Amino acid sequence: MVVETLVEDVFKVVERWKDKRGNLIMVLHDVQDRYGYVPREAALEVSRQLDVPLARIYEVLTFYNYFKLTPPGKFNISVCLGTACYLKGAPALIDEIRHLLHVEEGQTTKDGLFHLQIVRCLGCCGLAPVITVKHKVYSAVKRGDVAKIIAEHSSQKVEA
Ligand code: FES
Numbered sequence: 001m002v003v004e005t006l007v008e009d010v011f012k013v014v015e016r017w018k019d020k021r022g023n024l025i026m027v028l029h030d031v032q033d034r035y036g037y038v039p040r041e042a043a044l045e046v047s048r049q050l051d052v053p054l055a056r057i058y059e060v061l062t063f064y065n066y067f068k069l070t071p072p073g074k075f076n077i078s079v080c081l082g083t084a085c086y087l088k089g090a091p092a093l094i095d096e097i098r099h100l101l102h103v104e105e106g107q108t109t110k111d112g113l114f115h116l117q118i119v120r121c122l123g124c125c126g127l128a129p130v131i132t133v134k135h136k137v138y139s140a141v142k143r144g145d146v147a148k149i150i151a152e153h154s155s156q157k158v159e160a
């Protein structure tokens with residue numbers, strides 16, 4: 001990430017929101033829209049340009065789990081932990097993903113390929129338990145299916 005570009009990006013975002021009430025959160029939303037997460041360099045720049053302590057910025061960033069502090073993976077794996085999915089075995093799917101990819105919720109694999117996200121109800125409870133990977137929906141997933149789903153997307157990396 002080029003720092004001058006980042007400074008300019010943050011400047012444009014701050015210009016847009018600086019006279020609005022509650023602007024900090026809107027600035028952080030815009031930064032995340034731009035980068036897919038809020039890089040530490042951007043948080044520092046927001047702190048400098050809005051004259052808000054960095055600690056306050058991280059208070060906001062860590063309070064709302066919408067904000068991401070690490071770069072998103074190429075493939076976002078969302079596992080539903082809504083009631084229907086939970087009852088039909090979603091916790092075992094999460095265990096399997098943790099085991100295979102060595103990531104916890106909200107983390108991205110070291111190769112930047114997969115990001116694990118837990119969500120509450122994807123709105124297709126009849127298909128429980130449900131996993132989505134980059135907008136593709138997998139239904140009635142069993143623990144034994146997880147490796148295959150991951151492999152399907154890992155191979156896309158090789159093709160890319
Ligand atoms: S509970 Fe998982 S889709 Fe609704």
